[in-house]
Amino acid sequence: MKRTSFLLLSACALILAVANATAAVAPNVVRATIAGIDVLIYRTGVRDVVTLKGNLPAGDAHAAGGNIAVATLCGHLLDQGTTKHSKFEIAEQLDRVGATISFGVGPQALEIEAKHAKYYGPAHGTLVLVGDVDAGVIQTQVASAFAGWTGGADYLHPARSTGTDAPREQTVFMADKTSVSVTLGQASGLRYGDPGYVALRVASSILGSDFTSRLVATVRDTEGLTYGIGARLADDDFTDGDWKVTATFAPNLLNQGVASTMKQLKGWYDQGVTADELAKRKTNLSGHYKVALATTDGMATTLLACVNRGVGPGWIDQYPAKLDALTLEEVNGAIRQHLNPDHMFLIKAGTVPGGVDLSILGNIYQSGGVSGVTKTGAGTLTLGYVQLSNTVTIAGGTLAADFSQLVPPAKMDALNLTA
Amino acid sequence: MKPKPLFLLVLLASVAGLRAADAPVTDGFHFVKTVGAISEYTLDANGLQVLLLPDHSAPVITFMVTYRVGSRNEVTGTTGATHLLEHLMFKGSVHFNKEQGNKVDQVLDPIGATNNATTWVDRTNYYETFGSEHLPVIVELEADRMRGLLLRESDRRPEMTVVRNEFERGENSPFQALMKEIMSAAYVAHPYHHSTIGWRSDIEKVSIEKLREFYDTFYWPDNATVTVVGDFQPAAALDLIRKYYAPIPRAPKPIPTLYTEEPEQTGPRHVVVKRAGRLGVVGIGHKIPAATHPDAPAVTVLSLILTDGKNSRLYQALTDQSLSTGVSGFPFPTHDPSLHFTFIPLAPGATHEQVEKIAVEQIERLKRDGVTAAEVQAAVAKYLADSAFQRDGTYAIADNLNTDIAVGDWTLFYRLDDAIKQVTPADVQRVAQKYFNVDQSTTGWFVPIAAAQPAAPAKK
Numbered sequence: 061m062k063r064t065s066f067l068l069l070s071a072c073a074l075i076l077a078v079a080n081a082t083a084a085v086a087p088n089v090v091r092a093t094i095a096g097i098d099v100l101i102y103r104t105g106v107r108d109v110v111t112l113k114g115n116l117p118a119g120d121a122h123a124a125g126g127n128i129a130v131a132t133l134c135g136h137l138l139d140q141g142t143t144k145h146s147k148f149e150i151a152e153q154l155d156r157v158g159a160t161i162s163f164g165v166g167p168q169a170l171e172i173e174a175k176h177a178k179y180y181g182p183a184h185g186t187l188v189l190v191g192d193v194d195a196g197v198i199q200t201q202v203a204s205a206f207a208g209w210t211g212g213a214d215y216l217h218p219a220r221s222t223g224t225d226a227p228r229e230q231t232v233f234m235a236d237k238t239s240v241s242v243t244l245g246q247a248s249g250l251r252y253g254d255p256g257y258v259a260l261r262v263a264s265s266i267l268g269s270d271f272t273s274r275l276v277a278t279v280r281d282t283e284g285l286t287y288g289i290g291a292r293l294a295d296d297d298f299t300d301g302d303w304k305v306t307a308t309f310a311p312n313l314l315n316q317g318v319a320s321t322m323k324q325l326k327g328w329y330d331q332g333v334t335a336d337e338l339a340k341r342k343t344n345l346s347g348h349y350k351v352a353l354a355t356t357d358g359m360a361t362t363l364l365a366c367v368n369r370g371v372g373p374g375w376i377d378q379y380p381a382k383l384d385a386l387t388l389e390e391v392n393g394a395i396r397q398h399l400n401p402d403h404m405f406l407i408k409a410g411t412v413p414g415g416v417d418l419s420i421l422g423n424i425y426q427s428g429g430v431s432g433v434t435k436t437g438a439g440t441l442t443l444g445y446v447q448l449s450n451t452v453t454i455a456g457g458t459l460a461a462d463f464s465q466l467v468p469p470a471k472m473d474a475l476n477l478t479a
Numbered sequence: 480m481k482p483k484p485l486f487l488l489v490l491l492a493s494v495a496g497l498r499a500a501d502a503p504v505t506d507g508f509h510f511v512k513t514v515g516a517i518s519e520y521t522l523d524a525n526g527l528q529v530l531l532l533p534d535h536s537a538p539v540i541t542f543m544v545t546y547r548v549g550s551r552n553e554v555t556g557t558t559g560a561t562h563l564l565e566h567l568m569f570k571g572s573v574h575f576n577k578e579q580g581n582k583v584d585q586v587l588d589p590i591g592a593t594n595n596a597t598t599w600v601d602r603t604n605y606y607e608t609f610g611s612e613h614l615p616v617i618v619e620l621e622a623d624r625m626r627g628l629l630l631r632e633s634d635r636r637p638e639m640t641v642v643r644n645e646f647e648r649g650e651n652s653p654f655q656a657l658m659k660e661i662m663s664a665a666y667v668a669h670p671y672h673h674s675t676i677g678w679r680s681d682i683e684k685v686s687i688e689k690l691r692e693f694y695d696t697f698y699w700p701d702n703a704t705v706t707v708v709g710d711f712q713p714a715a716a717l718d719l720i721r722k723y724y725a726p727i728p729r730a731p732k733p734i735p736t737l738y739t740e741e742p743e744q745t746g747p748r749h750v751v752v753k754r755a756g757r758l759g760v761v762g763i764g765h766k767i768p769a770a771t772h773p774d775a776p777a778v779t780v781l782s783l784i785l786t787d788g789k790n791s792r793l794y795q796a797l798t799d800q801s802l803s804t805g806v807s808g809f810p811f812p813t814h815d816p817s818l819h820f821t822f823i824p825l826a827p828g829a830t831h832e833q834v835e836k837i838a839v840e841q842i843e844r845l846k847r848d849g850v851t852a853a854e855v856q857a858a859v860a861k862y863l864a865d866s867a868f869q870r871d872g873t874y875a876i877a878d879n880l881n882t883d884i885a886v887g888d889w890t891l892f893y894r895l896d897d898a899i900k901q902v903t904p905a906d907v908q909r910v911a912q913k914y915f916n917v918d919q920s921t922t923g924w925f926v927p928i929a930a931a932q933p934a935a936p937a938k939k
Contacts, residue, residue: 104536104537105535105536105537106536106871108867109867109868109870109871111871234755235755236754236755236756237651238646238647238648238650238651239644239647239648239650239651270584270588271569271583271584271588272584272585272588272589280641281637281641282637283637284636284637284638284639284640284641285640285644286641286644287641287642287644287645287648288644288648308644308647308648309644310640310643310644310647313640313644340588340589343589343590343591344588344589344590344591345591346591347590347591347592347609347610348591348593349591350538350539350591350610351539351591351592351593351608351609351610353537354537354538354539354608354872354873355537355871355872355874355875356871356872357871357872358872410651
């Protein structure tokens with residue numbers, strides 16, 4: 061789950077340091093609750109560079125029936141002025157030290173004015189600072205800067221997700237696109253840190269991460285069907301997440317690309333991964349982890365993720381050992397336990413051959429982020445998750461269907477065109 | 480032209496920074512200079528340039544090879560060849576290939592090395608970031624593919640469609656399509672005219688023989704720079720580089736130099752891209768000098784004042800007036816005379832004419848009235864902070880050095896920061912008057928159109 065996050069960068073000139081060999085990270089993280097905020101500080105060997113990252117539970121999942129755009133709007137207004145400073149004064153202050161600031165908002169929200177006070181407070185807020193920092197000085201500054209700030213809400217704690225029971229297919233037609241984007245996936249039912257999570261992450265990496273993974277080695281490297289393809293677990297920091305394969309294909313290679321992807325997915329699911337693949341993937345992921353932690357940005361991102369995921373900074377030091385301890389049975393068992401290729405969703409977006417541009421219909425109500433239509437045969441259209449307001453004209457013919465009701469994807473109706 | 484006095488001072492300061500005494504004495508190398516924390520060497524055997532930047536703050540190294548060949552070295556029929564060749568560099572070399580079970584990714588993936596390659600107008604680079612204990616195999620692998628590439632037709636065929644999908648992904652973006660059109664109109668003679676990915680027909684049809692010819696012309700040690708950044712001992716790294724690179728001979732023929740110069744532009748140019756989409760974009764390209772030119776720092780400050788942040792001129796005149804959803808601008812750091820881009824995505828209801836007119840008026844006002852000291856100070860502070868963050872970790876440092884190597888002077892890595900600090904309001908006004916002229920500009924509009932009516936369903 062995404063969240064309202066902010067990123068503040070501040071620096072002067074870079075002077076490279078000669079210090080700080082590898083050591084356990086967690087014991088050197090200075091963590092304290094200051095002015096109600098969970099503050100984590102980690103000093104690295106770099107000089108004069110600090111990366112600051114943090115988040116508050118105020119994304120659009122908090123909308124609770126309200127307008128889901130409000131959280132995003134509220135996030136964008138964060139540097140647009142305060143009761144003390146205009147937006148230009150804020151920009152000027154940041155400019156003076158050469159700092160840049162950015163805000164992002166995900167599904168956790170509020171009505172702009174009324175809800176700002178409720179959600180923008182220290183409670184459940186996290187602040188991570190990594191780089192050339194003096195923990196004592198930072199703690200004092202945070203205490204002074206945020207003194208008297210109150211309020212804030214807890215993260216939402218939604219129920220565990222339920223799985224899907226049938227495959228579905230959606231086409232989102234977009235005109236004038238030379239490459240089709242494809243997503244194939246399902247709800248994973250897993251949060252980061254759940255039993256089986258690391259095992260499925262490793263298995264997914266064997267299927268679709270880096271050039272030696274099965275999807276990249278076959279669909280791209282041997283068959284030349286795509287520039288980019290991969291498989292991964294995602295969106296599982298705060299809630300149950302999802303598992304997906306993403307890829308791009310030229311419209312004329314789309315069917316071949318999807319078929320080849322399905323073949324790899326089925327083989328991986330049915331036969332599992334090999335002991336050799338597992339052994340190599342363990343060292344692959346350990347190596348990537350080491351590289352990722354070697355920048356202030358990478359370390360701050362990882363520390364914040366550890367807090368968001370509820371696993372704590374200790375996870376950073378425990379992760380390599382957890383990887384190493386995985387058995388072949390655990391990894392292959394996790395694939396079978398959490399995934400089912402027969403129940404996955406297949407989404408295609410782009411100038412899909414045979415697809416029809418729905419945007420000409422007008423008044424389309426999009427829900428759940430997907431809408432689309434595919435031609436299934438002469439004179440027949442299959443509509444997806446769309447709502448049409450009126451009788452519409454399409455391709456010179458009349459579509460005289462009553463679509464005043466939302467059409468759920470589970471009940472895709474075939475419509476007859478009077479062309 | 481005559482360099483500015485201030486720029487000369489900076490140059491002298493850098494020269495004073497040479498610390499030959501600190502350089503390791505290593506057989507087979509000629510020590511060139513040390514600037515900042517970076518030392519330059521030349522491999523006696525073949526002229527390979529080597530840059531070393533030891534930094535032990537984390538146990539990782541980035542190893543990078545930059546070849547001084549990019550899409551500027553291509554002609555009609557071979558556009559995109561540099562990039563396609565870059566892809567084929569992963570398909571196998573004499574001692575590292577799939578048949579032996581040690582193809583590039585079969586070596587790099589199990590050690591978790593982050594690796595990739597990029598092609599741009601002036602250069603092609605290959606890089607790996609990895610735990611510092613793995614340096615030997617990385618040097619061996621990179622040296623092997625410098626001259627030992629297999630380059631088989633059976634590799635080109637599937638890779639051509641991979642690259643074509645990369646082209647197609649780029650074409651999906653109206654913004655990228657607009658940028659290509661502006662470059663094509665702004666450059667008539669110089670090969671910056673065509674984009675690095677190349678024309679679709681050339682990607683599809685260039686032969687393996689042509690690619691081999693390209694490889695045999697440009698992939699030589701005396702046309703390359705090896706850069707090592709991170710947790711290593713200089714003497715040991717130089718030993719490894721000598722061991723694997725010294726056996727490679729110099730290029731048998733001189734590396735061809737590009738002599739085509741873009742003729743002076745004597746009037747405004749205008750291009751329009753019409754495709755399905757929602758919001759329009761206005762893009763303006765102004766002719767500016769190469770990245771090594773003494774005016775480049777002032778152009779960078781000018782760019783920031785015009786387009787960066789809420790206090791920038793165009794943000795206040797357009798975005799804050801609800802006429803655009805934002806503004807962005809950047810000078811292209813290139814080896815040859817370049818372009819400064821300004822992009823303005825239109826807010827709903829705003830017209831291209833209106834937004835272009837206001838942007839031009841703001842530029843003319845700046846040229847007439849100049850900028851304030853406060854604006855210059857803020858731009859310099861932002862540049863220096865960004866510069867520091869562009870160096871967060873070994874890869875980021877190597878990536879920045881890569882650009883400096885490509886434009887022809889790696890010491891820009893340090894000198895540019897120093898030069899930016901010396902820019903004055905008068906410098907900014909002078910370069911605006913000199914380069915940001917309508918008659919030397921190329922303006923592009925992305926005009927969204929309603930999607931074409933789809934064909935009636937086929938009757939079977």
